[in-house]
Amino acid sequence: MRMRLHLNLLRLARQPVKEQRVILAELAPQNSEAHGLIALMEIQASRARARVSPTGEPILLFDQNRAHWDQLLIRRGLAALSRAEHLGGTLGPYALQAAIAACHARARTPEETNWSQIVSTYTTLYQLTQSPIVALNRAVAVSMAEGPQAGLDLVDALLSEPSLSSYHLLPTVRGDLLNKLGRQAEARSEFECAATLTRNARERELLLDRARSCATH
Numbered sequence: 001m002r003m004r005l006h007l008n009l010l011r012l013a014r015q016p017v018k019e020q021r022v023i024l025a026e027l028a029p030q031n032s033e034a035h036g037l038i039a040l041m042e043i044q045a046s047r048a049r050a051r052v053s054p055t056g057e058p059i060l061l062f063d064q065n066r067a068h069w070d071q072l073l074i075r076r077g078l079a080a081l082s083r084a085e086h087l088g089g090t091l092g093p094y095a096l097q098a099a100i101a102a103c104h105a106r107a108r109t110p111e112e113t114n115w116s117q118i119v120s121t122y123t124t125l126y127q128l129t130q131s132p133i134v135a136l137n138r139a140v141a142v143s144m145a146e147g148p149q150a151g152l153d154l155v156d157a158l159l160s161e162p163s164l165s166s167y168h169l170l171p172t173v174r175g176d177l178l179n180k181l182g183r184q185a186e187a188r189s190e191f192e193c194a195a196t197l198t199r200n201a202r203e204r205e206l207l208l209d210r211a212r213s214c215a216t217h
Contacts, residue, residue, distance in 0.1 A: 030087060031087075032083075032084040032085070032087040032088075032089060032091060032092065032095055033084070033092040033093075033094050033095060035080045035081070035083045035084035035087070035095070036080075036081065036084040036091065036092060036093075036094035036095025036096070036097075036098050037094040037095075037098075038076075038077075038080040039077045039078070039079075039080035039081035039084060039094075039095070039098035039101075039102070040077070040094050040095075040097050040098040040101060041077075042073045042074070042076045042077030042080060043073065043074060043077035043078075043098060043101040043102060043104075043105050044101060045070070045073050046069050046070040046071070046073035046074045046077065046105065047061075047064065047069055047070075048070075049068045049069075049070070050064035050065055050066070050068040050069055051064065056202055057202050057205075057206060058200075058202060058203055058206065061104065061110075062110045066108065066109070069105070074105045077098065077101070077102065077105065078102055078105065078106075080098070081095065081098045081099060081102055084098070091124075092128070093125060093128060093129055096121055096124060096125040096128070097125065099121050100118055100121050100122065100125075103117055103118050103121075113144070115141055115144040115145035116145050118141040118144075118145075119138065119141045119142055119145050122134060122137055122138035122141055123138065125138075126138055132158060132161045132163050132164050133164070133167070135154070135158055135161075136155065136158055136164065136167075136169065136170060136173060138154070139151045139152075139154035139155045139158070139173065140173055142154055143177055143180075148177045148180040148181050149177075149181060151173075151177050152174065152177040152178065152181065155170070155173055155174050155177060156174075158170065166197055167197070168194045168195075168197035168198040168203075168207075169194070170194075171190040171191070171193040171194040171197070172190070172191065172194040172207065174190045175187045175188070175189075175190030175191040175193075175194060175210065175211075175214075178190060179210075179214055184214040185214070187211075187214045188211045188212075188214035191207045191208070191210045191211035191214065192207075192208070192211045194207045195207040195208050195211065
């Protein structure tokens with residue numbers, strides 16, 4: 001059974017997203033997590049064209065041109081998420097991540113995002129996974145729903161988490177929140193720290209640009 005599952009997963013990994021969706025649905029039609037994974041893959045794939053600039057720089061979610069999001073993939077993802085939810089029972093990690101992605105996909109602009117719903121879903125996801133990265137993502141959502149200080153308080157509680165000690169997004173998030181609070185010198189230090197931790201050259205340059213921007217205020 002384990003070997004057959006392994007071979008099925010290998011076959012799945014080699015397929016385009018559309019074929020992955022079909023295979024997953026065939027393997028576990030009554031499994032909400034299978035449909036949750038389909039939903040997550042579809043919605044994440046819908047943003048592919050908007051994630052990187054023509055010159056290769058990564059584009060943050062809030063800055064992406066949503067007109068470039070693939071609406072067909074979004075509709076497929078939302079339909080798969082609806083199937084997962086209608087199967088009943090407790091949603092698993094994939095379906096919960098898909099529900100968060102769906103909140104972004106439904107918003108025509110960043111300002112229309114249902115941050116309270118995202119916070120609630122991240123809370124459920126953290127209770128299920130106990131993942132520090134989920135906790136960091138939840139802190140970002142809290143900052144959007146309740147303000148940067150509320151988010152910073154949660155981020156600061158993660159500073160002693162060993163698994164995040166070399167994770168560049170921790171100082172990146174902290175720098176962003178400090179910058180919003182008008183604490184530019186501290187924000188600059190955090191962006192510079194994040195730049196030393198990332199292995200992506202373009203992302204490093206973006207972080208250094210943000211650090212330099214803090215110095216001009």
